[in-house]
Amino acid sequence: MTRLIMAALAALMLCVSMAAAQDSPIQALLQEHRALIEKSSRKTIQPAIDALRDSGLPEAQAVLEKWQAKDLWQRDADKLFFFGEKVDSKNYRLLDIATGEVAGEFPKKELNQLKPNSGVRSLIGAALVQFQLMAKDPAKRIEALDAIQRDPAEEHLVALAGAIEKETDPDIRDRKERLVRLLTISYGETEEARIAAIESFKGDLGVDVRGALNPLVATSREVAVGALHDGGNIATVLKPGSPEFSEAEAYDLLVSKDLVLPRITAVDRRAALQENITDARVGGVPVAQLNSEDARERAYQALAEAGLVRTAATQAQIAEALAAHVFFETYSEPSAAITEAANDTLSSINTQVGFNQFLDLTLDAMSLASIYFLAAIGLAITFGVMGVINMAHGEFIMMGAYTGYVVQQVIPDYTVSIIVALPLAFAVTFAAGVAMERLVIRWLYNRPLETLLATFGISIALQQLAKNIFGTQARPLTSPAWLDGALVLNDVVSISYIRIAIFVLALIFLGVFLFIMKRTRLGLEVRAVTQNPRMAASMGINPDRINMLTFGLGSGIAGIAGVAIGLYAKVTSELGSDYIVQSFMTVVVGGVGNIWGTLLGASMIGFLQKGIEWMNPSNTLAAQTYMIIFIIIFIQFRPRGIIALKGRAAGD
Amino acid sequence: MEKSFLTRNPSVLIFIACLALFTIAVTVMSEAMGSEMISTSFVKTLGKTLCLCLVAIAMDLIWGFAGILSLGHMAFFGLGGYMIGMWLMYARTEMIVEASMANAEIPPTAQEVVDAIGTQIFGVVGSSDFPVIWTFADSLFLQLLLVVAVPGLLALVFGWLAFRSRVTGVYLSILTQAMTLALALYLFQNDSGLRGNNGLSGLQNLPGADAIPQADISLWFFWASALALGLGYLLAAWVVSGKFGSVIRGIRDDEARVRFLGYSVEGYKLFVFTLTAVIAAIAGALYYPQAGIINPAEIAPIASIYLAVWVAIGGRGRLYGAVIGAAFVSLLSTWFTGGQAPSIPLGFYTINWVDWWQVLLGISFVLVTLFAPKGIGGLVDHFTGRVSPERYGADLGPDSGSLQEQEAEK
Amino acid sequence: MSQLLEVSGVSVTFDGFRAINNLSFSIGSAELRAIIGPNGAGKTTFMDIVTGKTRPDEGSIRWGDMSQSLLKMNESQIARAGVGRKFQRPTVFEDQSVYDNLAMALKKDRAPWSVLFFRPKPEDRTRIEELAAEIGLSDQLHRKSGELSHGQKQWLEIGMLLAQEPRLLLVDEPAAGMTLAEREHTTDLLKEAAKTRAVVVVEHDMEFVRRLECKVTVLHEGSVLAEGSLDHVTKNQDVIDVYLGR
Structure with a gap:
């Protein structure tokens, strides 16, 4: 009895479900193409897949996915399609493809699993891509685009082309269009289409374009x-x-x-x-x-x-x-024709890349120039104003950097510590500079070569002292987090924030220096002492005081430069000597006694060094060698630097 | 009533006599003569010191007499070392390679021998081909010629460029320093053809002299160094004693005036610059076989500045001053940095001279510049009663004129 | 009479300031000439140009019988061609003896190589001793020139000039800081020298110029204002206005 009822119930359910199944439009569609689906051949299946894809039915995607995953089953009894779920080794549970309702459990032998071969599966996959490309969620669409870009295939082309029209987001639409062109390069149907696609990328900097074009000209x-x-x-x-x-x-x-x-x-x-x-x-x-x-x-x-x-x-x-x-x-x-077009486009891209690399190089050179400017400006003051060569200038830079390091040991917050370190470095090196001027340099005015040697003595003593105190290993001077990273303009041009900061710092220094020299009493007195110390003295200016302050100022700026350089290079006791020769070169090339000369000198040396490095990228040592040789030759033509004092003021 | 050169310059005789005595004393006390009083390594140190004295004389000529503070003479010294080092290394490697190939069953072709030598020498920089600059490395004679020719030519070209454009004073010093740096950086590259920062090594082994003990070889080099120093001193003294000396000291004191007297100042500077570069190169060629190794760090600008320090401490403008300074400071430096100087415990801190010697050197150098511009050589004036002339307030220094010995006698 | 030195249309500018303005000047081969002018008239700059220290912006300088251009030569070449110069401030090599100073100035081959092997011959010594006698420094021959008095240094410098045997002597304020007796001695020396060569004296001191008894050129603002005997130029109204009348 029970069995009878059960059987009746089952029959009833079957009828109901059959009715429901037959009613659903998706089932109807599948039934319409049943012959093709059952045959499951790559050559003939396309109309069935297309019909599903273009049906606009909400269930179509799920059906395609299940089909591709070999989870679509056909009931032998009525040839209807269901999703199948394994219950045990013999029995499978069938689910309605439209509603997802359980249609009952059936023994495996009454069912027929659809097993699409790999060719058919990839066709289904392509059709599925289009569903993803048209998903409601923009993130999903972008994800699909990324997936295509990672692993482009011929079938994506049609899918993509079909997904453009209904795209609402303009950014994604642009991306889709670009991707279509990119795929057309490799998979376009006609030669003309491919050539048109290739030519459309002229001057494009994207790495993906070069990635698509290079195989063509292999x-x-x-x-x-x-x-x-x-x-x-x-x-x-x-x-x-x-x-x-x-x-x-x-x-x-x-x-x-x-x-x-x-x-x-x-x-x-x-x-x-x-x-x-x-x-x-x-x-x-x-x-x-x-x-x-x-x-x-x-x-x-x-x-x-x-x-x-x-x-x-x-x-x-x-x-x-x-x-x-x-x-x-x-x-x-x-x-x-295609290889020719590809070569054409590649060369136009290379031109564009070259131009952008030049831009990148220019930015690099500017940041290098600003570092040299920072390192040299203090030297230019002491050398230009007082005629004193300070070989210990590099060690003042080093002192500034170590000051920054010590401050960071005390103040863990990097932003605060940098803000504290800058004035502190200035104070420390200002004091050191004044002390040196009072104790040594004052006694050696008008004996430049002896000044050079005495300050060199101080330089080796300071360097060894730093080694004794801080050890020989490099000490980190960490920049605050907001200076990490880089400003990226495109695939070729980028510049790190720290370099921008150093550039800004150099500009600030230029401004401060000009302000002090042109707008303050101190600047007036300094200029007076530079031009005619005796006259200045008789006007009531104390040249000793001016010399002391000038020297302190030059040294103080070296200290700040030290903090800036320390942020971007490691702090060691040799930090100063790494920059001293370039600093001297900057001053000599620029011309003594003129801040604009120093600026020009720094720019010239920075650009020159980067330029030479670009010509011979593997070898920065050789670049420095050639740069120094160039400077020696440059001195031949402008012995007094780019901006030279003329006439009697030159003092010859 | 022309007096002979030596009677006009008694200090030359005294110096030569001292040098001869010193050489004989060291020879007698050396291991090679069966005595244990001076170790072979110390004989080498003394021989190297004599070479440093020779380059100090060159420095004194260019700086103390001609007033050009060159910070590049150790570069010439190093180049001289490299030139002789190339032959030493090539010839010795060739012998080793030939010896090892002689055992092969099939005799090697000439090319195979060269390739094997190349692999031996340039293996460390990942290469086996001989660079062009090694073309003459197999010939001792040509390579000895290069010891003089390469630094001489470099000095000639650089000096011509620098002096022609009237670069003087500190500008010139910086320019020479830049030249030195450029050379050092160039040699630091692996593809410079001179083994990059590995430098040339094994130079203490003379090719074909494996059977001779190092004690003997070190003594030979000591003699050669002493001879070179003696000859160098004579040459330098002769150069500065006559009218030429007058002219270069004139250039040091007032370049423009010498020019208006009709002397081509540039030519004189170039002559002295090149001559001293050659002397420095010869000193280097004798130094490095005793040191055993040469690498680009030896050429770095700092070395040339130390050279100036020696001359300044010894007393510039007098040749024996340069020798005293070089010998004194370099031996002292060896003593301190060699860890032989006793540490000074201060209770809370121990002064370890290996760490503090540089500080001491730097400070004492400043003090010498400030308080004893005549250097150690100035002490001689105290004993001989020589006084510097009254200059009516003018400074005594390399720019403002320093002492020519005989004239200061009252 | 052909001229030894002919300066024509020379101008030079320092940072916009015209130190010499279209200056023309010439002197014969045995002539004494005094140049006077107020401060900043361009007297020293004129000497700088002739001796090759300063390059003029325009104009030409012809020299000697062959009318060579001096503009293409450097200082030492001009000096060897026969132009001697004495500076305002006495510049002798203070670190070296009077003898060495004179020996250096002696007219000999000046190439480094021959100077290196140069050893004085007896006639060179005699010549130096003669010169020393002429400038009154015979007793000081082996003293350092740095120890000499100011006037003695001036003479030593003149002696060095004479030793050079130049064809043209440019003398910048020779009488500055000298006693009266020394001035007379200097005047005699210059007059004597002018018998065999051209001598140009730049001087402020009118008495000294008067004693030279020679043609006078007045410079003003970088060009020639008047030329003639001292009496002639002192009567010139322009000269009185700019120089004497103030």
Whole structure:
């Protein structure tokens, strides 16, 4: 009885579900294409997938996904489609494809699982992509675009093209359009379409474009007997023995194509000869005579004729073989028009990249110049105003950097510590500068060479002192978090915030210096003492005081420069000496006694160094060498620097 | 009534006599002569010191007499060392390679020998090809010629450029320092052809002299250094004693005036610059086989500045002053940095001279510049009763004129 | 009579200031000439230009029988060509003896190589002793010149000039800081020298100029204002206005 009721119930449910299933439009659609789906062949399935994709039915995506995942089942009884879930090894639970309601459990033998092959599955996948591309959630759409970009495939092209029209977000729409063009480059149906797509990317800086174009112009080396025959998209004809294609390479190519006898390397031949020494002779040649390559070749040939070693090509044979063949590079892309367009576009992109690299280089050079300017400005003050060469200037820079380091040990907050460190570094080095002026330099005015040496004595003492106190290892001076990272303009041009900060600092210093010199009493007095110390003294200016303050100012600025440099380089006791020669060069090249000269000098040296590094990027040491040589030559033409004092004021 | 050169310059005779006595004393006390009083390594140190004295004489000529504070003479010294080092290294490696290849069953081709030497020498910088600058490395004669020619030519070209554009004073010092830095940086590169920062090593082993004990070799080099120093001193004294000396001291004191007398100041400077560069190079060529190794750090600007320090401490403007300064400071420096100087415990801190010697040197250098501009050599004046002339308030210094010995006698 | 030195149309500007303005000047091969002018008239700059220390912006300077241009030569070449100069401030090599100072100035080959091997011959010594006698420094021959008095240094410098045997002597304020007796001695020396060569004296002191008894050129603002005998120029109204009448 119970069984009867159960059976009746089941039959009833079946009817209901069947009715429901048959009612749903998606089921109808599937039934319409049932023959194709059952056949499940890559060649014929497309209309069925298209019908599903274009149906606009909300369930279509789920059906496609399940189909692709081999979770779509067909009931033998009525040929209806259901989603299947495994219950146990024999039984499967069927779910309605439209509503997702459970349609009951059935034994496996009454069911037919749809097993699309990989070809069909990839077609379904492409159709699914379009669903993702048109998802409601913009994040999903972007995710889909990213996925395509990561792993582009031919079928994405159609999907993408179909997804553009209904796109509402302009950014995503742009991206889709760009991606379509990008895919067209590789998978476009007609040559014209591909060329148009290629040309549309002229001047585009994106790495993805270059990634898509480069395979088109990839070449492989080929060889032909006698003369070139027609056909094939030939890039260049190679000449064996040229710098980019050595004779050895050419011959190896011939060997790899099995066209000629392999050569034997000198080392192998030597080993072979060594194994075949008999009675102090090899192949009839006395061992003692084997100290030339010719003799060894002769001996080896004799051995080869005797069948003792494998035969190898002789030099003459190699030359003959090379002459008898033509070597060329051919594109793997058969269409010449496409490779030509790709080359065109690549060269226009390269021009654009070059231009942007130049921009990047200019930014780099500017930041280097601002560092040199910071390092040199203090020196320019003491040298320009007082005529005093301060070899310990670099050590003042170092003192500033170590001051910053010590402050960071006390104040853990990086922002606060930098704000504290800047004035403190100024104070410390100002005091050191004043002390040095009072104790040493004052006694050596008008004896510049002795000043140079005495300050050098101070420099080595300070450097060793720093080593004794802080050790020889580099100490970090950490910049605050808001200075981390870089300002990125495009794929090529970027500049780190710390460099911008140093640039700004240099500008501030320029401003402060100009203000002090032009607008304050101190500046007036300094200028007076520079021009005529005796006259200034008789006007009631105390030259001793001015000299002391000037020297302190120059040293103080060195201290601040030290903090700035420490942020971007490691703080060591040699920090100062790394910059001292460049600082001197800056002052000398710029011209003594003029802040604009120092600015120009710093710019020139910064740009020069970056320029030389760009020409020879692997070698910054050589760049410095060439720069110094350039400066020595520059001095020939402008011995007094870019901005030189003229006439009697020059003091000659 | 022309007096002979030596009677006009009695200090030259005294110096040569002292040098000869010193050489004989060291020879007698050396290990090679069976005595244990002076170790071989100390003989080497003394021999190196003599070379440093020779380069100090060159420095005194250019700075103390001609008034050009060159911060580049140790670069010439180093270049001289590199030139002789190339031959020493090549010849010795060649012998080793040939010895090892002689055992091979098949005799090596000439190219194989060269390749093997190249691999031996340039393996450390990841190369095996001989750079062009090693073309003459197999010939001792040519390489000895290069010891003189390369630094001489560099000095000639650099000096011509610098003096022609009338760069003087501190500008020139900085320019020479830049030249030195450029050279050092260039040599630091691995593809400079001189083994980058590895430098040249094993120079203490003379090719073909493996059987001879280092004690003997060190003594030979000591003699050679003493001879070079003696000859260098004679040459320098002769150069500065006559009218040429007058002219270069005139250039030091008032360049423009010398020019208006019709002397081409640039030519004289160039001559002295090149001559001293060659002397420095010869000193370097004798120094580095005793040191055993040369690398670009030896050429760094700091070395040249130390050279100026020695001359300043010894007393510039007099040749024996330079020698005394170089010998005194470099030996003292060896003593302090060698860890032989006793540490001074202060209770809360122990002064370890290895760490503090540089500080002491720097400070004492400042003090010498300030309070004893005549340096150690100035002490000689106290004993001989020489007084510096009354200058009516003018300074005594390299720019303002320093002492020519005989004239100061009253 | 052909001129030894002909300066024509020379101008020079320092930072916008015209120190010499279209100056023309010439002197014969055995002539004494005094140049006077107020401060800033360009007297010293004129000497700088002739001796090659300052390059003029325009104009030409012709020298000697061959009318060579001095503009292409540097200081030492001009000095070797026969232009001697005495500075305002006595500049002798104070660190060296009077003998060495004179020996250095002696007219000999000045190339480094020959100077290196130069050893004085007896006639060179005699010449130096003669010169020393002429400038009154025979007793001081082996003293350092730094120890000499100011006037003695002035003479030593004149002696060095004579030793150079120049064809043109440019003398900048030779009488400054000298006693009366020394001035007379100096006047005699200059007059004697002018018998065989051209001598140009720049001087402020009218008495000294009067005693030279020679043609006078008055400079003002970088160009020639008047030329002639001292009596002639002192009567010139322009000269009185700018120089004497103040």
